[in-house]
Amino acid sequence: MKELRIEKSDSNQRFDKYLKRVLPNASTSFIYKMLRKKNITLNDKKADGSEKLNTGDDVKIWFSDETFEKMAGTSDKDLLYYSIKEIDNDIDIVFEDDDMIIINKPAGVKSQKDAPSDVSINEMAISYLIASDQLSEESFKHFHPSVCNRLDRNTSGIVLFAKNLHAAQQLGAALKERSCKKLYRAVVLGRIDDNQQIEGFLSKDEATNKVSISEKETKDSKPIKTAYRPISHVGDDFTLLEIHLITGRTHQIRAHLASIGHPILGDNKYGNTIINKERKVRGQLLHAYSIEFEDGRKFVCDLPREFNGYL
CATH class of the missing domain: 3.30.2350.10 (Pseudouridine synthase)
Incomplete structure (x- = not known):
């Protein structure tokens, strides 16, 4: 007999799905058969597999050691x-x-x-x-x-x-x-003085892994919303933005800002490669800066040193 105690990592899932993970070499029909015969019990009671597991639950599998090892594959190194x-x-x-x-x-x-x-x-x-x-x-x-x-x-x-x-x-x-709020920070080309929310439609070319932005909806396009506010400036050349990603699409921030004439510094896919080369920037200056959960917890991730000089 094998006795298993449900840990937190295994809680809040269906009992049958848990058993399939514990006994990967056993067929689904075999698992249900063992449940019906009470060769597998949950908290010393008969179970049908639909039960939701809780931390501390006790599972007993009444197999011989040889059968358990065969069904669980425990003799195989992961x-x-x-x-x-x-x-x-x-x-x-x-x-x-x-x-x-x-x-x-x-x-x-x-x-x-x-x-x-x-x-x-x-x-x-x-x-x-x-x-x-x-x-x-x-x-x-x-x-x-x-x-x-x-x-x-x-x-x-x-x-x-x-x-x-x-x-x-x-x-x-x-x-x-989207019950949690994610904020990004980015250095963009040009000067931005006002807070703004911009909208559009995003289409992705799977062949090139590149997206395009349009003002009007097209076939297979998806609506996007991006809000931002300026934090600081380097003259009229660069602006440090805080960005609220309202919708989350592939390359949305990079492509959306580039579409309004303010590409991210260091972005060679949507940005200005000449200025990127002149500034000798290693990678795009886009950073997932903070996240705030519905319960009020907020976590901030400091900016990389590449942002120094633009703050």
């Missing part, structure tokens, strides 16, 4: 876990509690990997959890902690990382419903 364990875990932590980590992602690092050879802030954060004894191989088999929002590779700043399923659900809902 190669992904051990490969991530070796990754650099030197992340800049803005805030951490039992549920989440708020990370200051540097420019040049991806939020999540797009190819097997990539190393992203996501893998670095998982490696940090392993190194700090917060994530065991067994827990990793059931749930992979992950970032909840993505920044462009060359955008720095706040990335939210969920340690458990409950946090992933809560943060995901807050981001989707």
Whole structure:
């Protein structure tokens, strides 16, 4: 018999989905059969698999050791876990509690990997959890902690990382419903003196991974809203803006500001490559600066040193 105690990372999910993670080599029909026969119990009671798990729940699986190991694959070493364990875990932590980590992602690092050879802030954060004894191989088999929002590779700043399923659900809902307020800071070309909210329609070319902005709606375009206020100026040449991303589309801030004649300094996709070269800027000066949650908690991520001289 195998007895399992539900940890926080496994709570707030359906019992059958949890069992499928614990017993990945078992068929769904086999799991339901074991539930019906009370070979798998929840808090010493018969369960049908639809129950929502809570921290501290007791699961008993009445299998022989040989059957459990076969269904759970426990004799197999999790190669992904051990490969991530070796990754650099030197992340800049803005805030951490039992549920989440708020990370200051540097420019040049991806939020999540797009190819097997990539190393992203996501893998670095998982490696940090392993190194700090917060994530065991067994827990990793059931749930992979992950970032909840993505920044462009060359955008720095706040990335939210969920340690458990409950946090992933809560943060995901807050981001989707826009109940949290995200502010960015950017250095743009030209002088902007007034607060403004601009609107338009964004279309993406998948082949070039580039977007375009138009004033009128077109086929497959999506509405966008971007608000900003000037914070400081460098003469008439540059303005440091605080930007409220009201809608969150691919490359929205970069393309929207470029469309009104104020591209972000250092942005070679939508900006002025001649000025970028003259200023010798390493990467675009766009930074996810702060996030404020519905409960009033606010976290600020200091600007990178590349912003010095434009503040």
